[in-house]
Amino acid sequence: MNYWFETPEELQAAVETLRGLGTHAQKLLAECVEHQGVNRTKASKSALALEDAGFCFIDELSIFDASVRIRPSLYGEEALEGLENISCA
Numbered sequence: 001m002n003y004w005f006e007t008p009e010e011l012q013a014a015v016e017t018l019r020g021l022g023t024h025a026q027k028l029l030a031e032c033v034e035h036q037g038v039n040r041t042k043a044s045k046s047a048l049a050l051e052d053a054g055f056c057f058i059d060e061l062s063i064f065d066a067s068v069r070i071r072p073s074l075y076g077e078e079a080l081e082g083l084e085n086i087s088c089a
Contacts, residue, residue, distance in 0.1 A: 033046035
């Protein structure tokens with residue numbers, strides 16, 4: 001059940017955007033959803049692209065280094081679920 005998207009077309013648009021970001025970004029988002037966030041030494045291009053699209057949040061862990069925490073947004077979780085459902089159909 002989707003809570004973020006009001007129409008199937010909105011979900012489809014988000015799925016297409018996620019598909020367009022590539023498999024590395026999709027795997028990173030899946031890992032973030034599975035663990036409700038992951039820590040990295042720095043934000044990758046895929047992580048930044050996911051954040052720009054609204055699929056995740058990137059938070060700095062420390063002001064002394066570039067470590068970041070990447071957390072999925074509800075939008076990202078539901079887009080990933082939609083992608084998986086479409087791939088399985």
